[in-house]
Amino acid sequence: GESVGLHLPTLSVQEGDNSIINCAYSNSASDYFIWYKQESGKGPQFIIDIRSNMDKRQGQRVTVLLNKTVKHLSLQIAATQPGDSAVYFCAENDPSGSARQLTFGSGTQLTVLP
Amino acid sequence: KAGVTQTPRYLIKTRGQQVTLSCSPISGHRSVSWYQQTPGQGLQFLFEYFSETQRNKGNFPGRFSGRQFSNSRSEMNVSTLELGDSALYLCASSLSGEQETQYFGPGTRLLVL
Numbered sequence: 001g002e003s004v005g006l007h008l009p010t011l012s013v014q015e016g017d018n019s020i021i022n023c024a025y026s027n028s029a030s031d032y033f034i035w036y037k038q039e040s041g042k043g044p045q046f047i048i049d050i051r052s053n054m055d056k057r058q059g060q061r062v063t064v065l066l067n068k069t070v071k072h073l074s075l076q077i078a079a080t081q082p083g084d085s086a087v088y089f090c091a092e093n094d095p096s097g098s099a100r101q102l103t104f105g106s107g108t109q110l111t112v113l114p
Numbered sequence: 115k116a117g118v119t120q121t122p123r124y125l126i127k128t129r130g131q132q133v134t135l136s137c138s139p140i141s142g143h144r145s146v147s148w149y150q151q152t153p154g155q156g157l158q159f160l161f162e163y164f165s166e167t168q169r170n171k172g173n174f175p176g177r178f179s180g181r182q183f184s185n186s187r188s189e190m191n192v193s194t195l196e197l198g199d200s201a202l203y204l205c206a207s208s209l210s211g212e213q214e215t216q217y218f219g220p221g222t223r224l225l226v227l
């Protein structure tokens with residue numbers, strides 16, 4: 001079929017609220033997952049990662065949850081700030097294919113409202 | 115420690131030309147991966163190099179090629195440019211590429227006219 005532009009899911013939150021960004025990954029064999037943040041005109045910036053032997057990992061203001069049963073990943077951002085406005089991507093690493101190739105989701109546009 | 119650097123940052127070419135993009139990884143990183151980012155297709159893996167060897171290649175035509183030097187710096191080349199090659203080309207480095215975080219450069223924005 002005809003290729004169309006990706007329609008990025010969007011999430012708008014009030015400054016100070018918590019944000020939850022979701023991601024469904026495709027490969028049940030994937031064993032390593034990363035969240036990246038990409039601001040306009042910049043390359044993706046590492047936020048947090050998690051391995052498949054864990055179901056939760058916390059960083060500074062961010063928490064990643066992994067549910068392998070339903071192949072779902074989420075990123076929680078506490079006390080969202082204007083500087084958090086960006087596109088957020090999840091990425092998965094499938095070791096059965098190449099251990100060095102990340103497959104990225106389509107991204108979620110987070111907008112923080114004043 | 116300096117991050118991943120890419121040159122040039124912006125480039126305008128015409129159809130049929132060829133282009134070479136350069137990437138310098140973080141010091142000590144030996145794995146370099148290249149990605150293409152477009153509004154239509156998102157982030158797509160091009161290829162990955164480690165110790166001057168291409169270890170994996172994505173689903174791109176042979177017009178896309180790359181190489182890595184002994185100092186881990188990498189270049190990618192696109193020959194016979196097409197309008198659809200207009201994109202942000204991102205380079206990412208990691209220590210060895212094995213289940214590790216990849217750190218991205220700012221990208222090279224290529225516009226093909």
